[in-house]
Amino acid sequence: MKKIITFGEILLRLSTRIGVRTVQANELTLHYGGAEANVAVSLANFGHDVRFVSKVPDNSLGTAAESHLRLYGVDTSHLLRGGERLGTYYLETGVGERSAKVIYDRKYSSISELTEEEIDFDEIFQGASLFHVSGITPALSPILQALTLLALQKAKDHGVMTSFDFNYRSKLWSQKDAANAIAPLLPYVDICSCGELDAIHLLNIEEAPSSLDKEMKLQYYYDKIQEMYPNITYMSSTFRQVISASANTLQGNLYTDGVLYHSKVHHIEPIVDRVGGGDAFAAGILHGIIDGQTPEQIVSFATAASALKHTVHGDCNVFSVDEIKGFIDNGSGRIIR
Template sequence: MKKIITFGELLLRFSTNIGERLFQTDQIYSHFGGAEANVAISLAKFGHKVYFVSKVPKNPLGYAAEKHLKTNGVHTEYLRTGGDRLGTYYVESGVGPRSAQVVYDRKYSSISQLALRDVDFEMIFSGAALYHVSGITPALSPSLKETVLYSLQKAKQFGVTTSFDFNYRATLWSQQEAAIAFQTFLPYVDICSCGELDARYLLGIEPTGDTLEKREQLAYYYQQIQLMYPNIQWLYCTFRDVISASTNILQGNIYTNGTLYQSKMHPIDQMVDRVGGGDAFAAGILHGIMREWAPEEIAAFATAASVLKHTIRGDYSNFTESEIRDFIHTTPGKIVR
């Protein structure tokens, strides 16, 4: 069993019922979440030995966050305690033509106070096969930006495969700040999640114009990224057609060795919870790469994992590999007996 490391913030999420707004609801649901933590849990469900690097407060909320990880099979030996608070965020569920709304309350959270000296990456990366982090983590503080860069460099020194998800959040930092940081990270990245807008606005790649189809445009951007960063072996993203807040169409893309592979298009109707769908997709991609599957199989599996995530509440997916494989080969809506 290979050792996988993820690094990021664990948050407490509060969300409304569908059809209720934050300022009117008298009932709210709580879940733990966070991009890298969601990926960690999915990979643990797929049978990997996954460790989560983070910092939580030394109080009941921090203890509950740690329990959440352990309950879902994630190792917490590298979880630090301290700081003043656990970051939170609020989700006002969307429905029909009304989009979901997210409000963050994570400033001065415990992880934002994590310093490079607090983490022994040499010990952490010893024996590790994969390291995953996203662009959310370096946006939380200057020290975390420094720590993420150091961790990617150190991972490469230890021969660890590195995975970086752009996950740009405009509420956390500007495009210019993110672009400068990401361009320092990418020389140390093997697997990268980014889309067309990331390529254009964060990497400065000139657009192709409107003459190419969507698939050809994405292949062009990925080709340009690999020319800029030949160390990147895999690039991936999803195409999402938003019919309404409740109905989407999802298709997965993965690019390697100069070829773009795509999954079939999945209609998702009556979505329960879209949050975490991208993390489920990322985990499916990483799982397939770790298992050395064919690119077509990776794209199909990762997209199916994301589709299933949309059917349950909360940030993380709790489906196993066998359940996702069964879903791929089962008629939608059919009772499994």
């Protein structure tokens, strides 16, 4: 069992029912989620010893968020209490040709007021094998930008493998601000989740020739990133074709040692809940790496995990390793007897 640390904000999510817009809603469905929390839940479901580092208010919402994590086996011994707000977001569920929409309400949340004095990364990283954080965390406050960098530096000091998901959110910060904050982080990253748009807009890489197909373009961008940051051992992303809010295709990509590997294409219809699909993919990649799988196995497992996440409500993936492997072996739609 590997000890894994994730660092980020757990959020309260309030969602409309399918077919109801936010302006119409008189009831909302409650879930808890957030990028690093979702990855933590997936990895705990995969049998790892996962610790979630964050801060939540010392009230009933903070207790409920902690209960959510503990329900799925995530260790909350590094979950601090304080501040007055649990970050919240509202999801207007998409359907058909109408896209989903998100409204954030997370300013002045408890984690945004976290200070360096409250957290001991030297103690947290003792005996850890992997540390994961995303670009959402440094987007929340200047303090968290500094703490994200410190966390990555401390992880490397302790010999811990590090993972960073760009996870750019335009509603949280500008491309310029994100680029300036992310650049100092990347020299401390071993595993990176990023795609073509991240390469162009956040790393200022020249666009690939238009004559290249999408696989060759991605290879081009990953080669360029590897030149800039030779410390990054793995890069991953997905190709998603959005047919409608209810139907997508999904293919996973994994780059290592200069070679780009692809999963099969999954046809996902109907989509029950797309939120958290990227986090499920990221967790699948991390599990495959620390489990010592081949690149082909890693990307196949991660994409299958993401495809399954689209079939359940809520932010987090609730499937075990055996269930995902069974899905890969048996295909979709069969009755498991």
